[in-house]
Amino acid sequence: AQSVAQPEDQVNVAEGNPLTVKCTYSVSGNPYLFWYVQYPNRGLQFLLKYITGDNLVKGSYGFEAEFNKSQTSFHLKKPSALVSDSALYFCAVREGGLTGGGNKLTFGTGTQLKVEL
Amino acid sequence: DGGITQSPKYLFRKEGQNVTLSCEQNLNHDAMYWYRQDPGQGLRLIYYSQIVNDFQKGDIAEGYSVSREKKESFPLTVTSAQKNPTAFYLCASSIEIGEQYFGPGTRLTVT
Numbered sequence: 193a194q195s196v197a198q199p200e201d202q203v204n205v206a207e208g209n210p211l212t213v214k215c216t217y218s219v220s221g222n223p224y225l226f227w228y229v230q231y232p233n234r235g236l237q238f239l240l241k242y243i244t245g246d247n248l249v250k251g252s253y254g255f256e257a258e259f260n261k262s263q264t265s266f267h268l269k270k271p272s273a274l275v276s277d278s279a280l281y282f283c284a285v286r287e288g289g290l291t292g293g294g295n296k297l298t299f300g301t302g303t304q305l306k307v308e309l
Numbered sequence: 310d311g312g313i314t315q316s317p318k319y320l321f322r323k324e325g326q327n328v329t330l331s332c333e334q335n336l337n338h339d340a341m342y343w344y345r346q347d348p349g350q351g352l353r354l355i356y357y358s359q360i361v362n363d364f365q366k367g368d369i370a371e372g373y374s375v376s377r378e379k380k381e382s383f384p385l386t387v388t389s390a391q392k393n394p395t396a397f398y399l400c401a402s403s404i405e406i407g408e409q410y411f412g413p414g415t416r417l418t419v420t
Contacts, residue, residue: 238409295404
């Protein structure tokens, strides 16, 4: 079974400061990992993914995430937060290499990011 | 423009009525998904379809039904058997491996 944990319901950060949104995962094999962002009453927007390769993944809007296999983590980061980054962020995982079971993702419960002036 | 559309954005129904939510995609994706989102619970998978005329139950399929007669379309029916149907419903699509692309969602309120 695959699972994702986002240990913080909310993260507060001042504009211009670096931000980190935490995610840890559990899968039987190699993970495929994803980050999404959701603005109020909207669908989810894809930010970035890790499938294989470089552990540091760069995505949209200046976000990046670091895959850490030993800590089973995939934390989302941004060097300098903007007020417009305030939104709900979801981490998702699926077990890599599986076929026949569909591209089913398991989502975390989400972390609300609030960036203040 | 390529993408996923869901209609309507807001839907109101009386308890005991079935209601069908629309999801259409022009991304030429084989796989499509339906999720339910409730506050504090993240996204939960209702049904998914890997190919036309085939679909599988997700984690919370009870009280829901789907069809996949066309590659572009994956409608979801919320039946009167669903005990707590009020929620935000999200449709997504993807290729076999990789990120899922989401529609704008339908907020269903049942009173």
